[in-house]
Each structure stands twice: as C-alpha cells, then as structure tokens.
Amino acid sequence: MQIYLDYSATTPPRQEVITAMQDVLTASWGNPSSLHEWGQRAATLVERARMQVASLINALAESIIFTSGGTEADNLAILGVAQHYRTPQHIVISSVEHSAIAEPVRLLEQWGWDVTRLPVNLHGRVNPIDLENALRPNTVLVSVIYGQSEVGTLQPIHTLGQIARAHGVLFHTDAVQVAGRLPIDVQQLPVDLLSISSHKIYGPQGAGALYVRPDVELVPMMLGGGQELRLRSGTQAVPAIAGFGVAAELAAAELATETPRLIGLRERLFEQLADTRNLIPTGDRLHRLPHHVSFSVVGGGQNVTGKTLVRQLNLAGVGISAGSACHSGKLSPSPILLAMGYSDAIALGGIRLTLGRETTAADVDWTAMVIKQVLERLMPLQLVASR
C-alpha cells in the first residue's frame, strides 16, 4: 500500500489540469504577447486563468501577477516594496516565516535594513500587541505567513493587517498553504499583497501568483518585455498558468465540501496519535490548517529524529516529511520549532503529515498504526524507561 501524506510539499496535478495543459501544448502554444491569432489564443488562456485565480481569493483579475511560484511571489512582495526606497528602512516579519520570505529579508538586512522578527508563542502564534509595539515611523512593510507550512498554525491575519493599515504600513501575507484550503476574500481581509502557489492546489509546479492591491506600487525584479503589468517580464508559462487557473477554479468549487472533510480526517489522525508515547503534538490545535497534522518525536536523542521516522515510514509505503520539505537534506534543529520555544532535541524531531483530496479514513488509520509500530520498534519501552 502506498499512502502519500505530504500535500503541503506538493499536490498531484488533477486530471482536469493535465488535460488543460495538454490542450495548451498542442493547440495554444503561441506567445501571448504576439498580436496574431496564435498569440491571441494563448493570451486569452492567460487572461482566463487570471480570472480563475482572482476569483479564488475574490480579487479583481487585474490585481493578479503571475510568477513562477510561491517563492517568486514572496520575493517580489518583499523586494518589490523595499526597492522603492533609496535608503534602508524598517521591515517586520514573524519568526516563523518560510525561507521564501526569511531569505530576501536577510538580504535586506545585509543592505542595512532594520528587521523585527515577531516572536511566537509555543503554538506558533504571533501576538498582535507585539506588532503594534514593533511598528516605527520608518516601517514600510509587514509580512506574516498566513498558515505555517511546518506546524500548521494559522496567524490572526485579519487583526495583524488591521494594525498595519491603521499605521499606514503595507501588509503582505504568504497564503501558499491556505489558498484552496480555506476561503480567502481580499475584499474583506486587510492585506495589500498576498502570495499563492499553483502546485499546492493540484495545479502544476512552476506557476504562482502575487495579489497586488490596485494602489500598491512595486519595483519589478525581472526586467524585460514588460509582461504582467510590467511587474514580471518574461514570456508567461502558458501551460502552467492555464493549469493553475483550472486548479484554482476547481479548488474554489470544492472548498465547501473538501475543507470540512479534511478537518474530519485531521482530527481523526490527531486523536489516534494523541496518546502515543514519544510523540508530542506541535502547532496550534484550534487555529490550524485543515489538512495539517504535526508532531515531534521525543526521547530518542540523535538516533531517532524526525528524519528517522520519515525514512521508516517511507519503507512502509507512507510519504510524510520532517519539518518543511524545502529544508530537507540538512540535519539541524527546525528553526520554526526553535522559534516556538522548543529545545534543540525536540526541534530535531519534527514530523508533518499533510492530507489531501485522495486521503481516506483508511489511509489515516493505517498510517497511525504504522507510526505506532515504528516508534515501538525504535524506542521499546524498557529503553525509554532506563533513560
């Protein structure tokens, strides 16, 4: 049996997406900037996708800028705002950002910018009062991740956005893990910039979008032919963008049924693993991504880390991840768990199980049983008792 439980890393493109992409590659492969029939056919598909993606977050189509993915959308938000200023200013982020935000902000720091990284509580939540206190006269941008990819915590984005707006400061959120899983309405949400990614919502890899509120001005990172409202030059990846559009439309249509279904499965998995020796739940139980379950393996020292569990589960046919997939490959404590106040030992043990469209109750039950068996084998009771 093969069970994929890593839907936060990426999702399998759905059949409708594959069909749409195949159609583009065979019949609408023109350059959308060309004025002839071939080009206009491709341009029409890009504009349809723009509407489909826009309607997933209740935005106007013209406020959607297509990028190569969530990482580029995040970079464009941070560097696009920052490059407006000739001299270094102040920026506020949280201490649990994805590296697609943390790294460009580190670059700004090297350029002399002041950076405040808001602390989080043990569940990974930012306290809005800390944002209020962090703002300075020269703060030009606040960016806080909406749904944390490693521990699943949702931030109080509405409140944080209101605080930034009350101080006249631009507010960005990385909604890569939230889009398509929870409703997002940018007419209600006080955000100026918001990032999403196609391959997290059953679209193809290589496409993403930055929502840019109409009156917000950004400096482009990519210069050239002036595509995407001059904010992202380069011929659009039409097949990927068309697939992204279809994925967004279907995600929006299924939100009302799929989200409660995922929450039910998430709770089922949490309950089954709740009393498991050597596992502690991480993240916020209440404010949580619908499809996200995370734990830390404890008591096994360096010999039994989150990665050990990932490998053992892989042998049993179950695909999960240790912390964020983007950080895989290096055995250092998770910076996210450290920022949440956990010790190095606990921060080495992080595992993440993320559910999706194809996950069933039987998958959840089987996975819980396999995890218990693996832990039992890796850390038999007497070994733990002798510690």
Ligand SMILES: Cc1ncc(COP(=O)(O)O)c(C=O)c1O
């Ligand atoms: C919260 C978050 N932001 C940004 C990204 C990067 O998105 P992409 O893979 O589309 O570049 C990811 C991917 O894991 C993510 O989880």
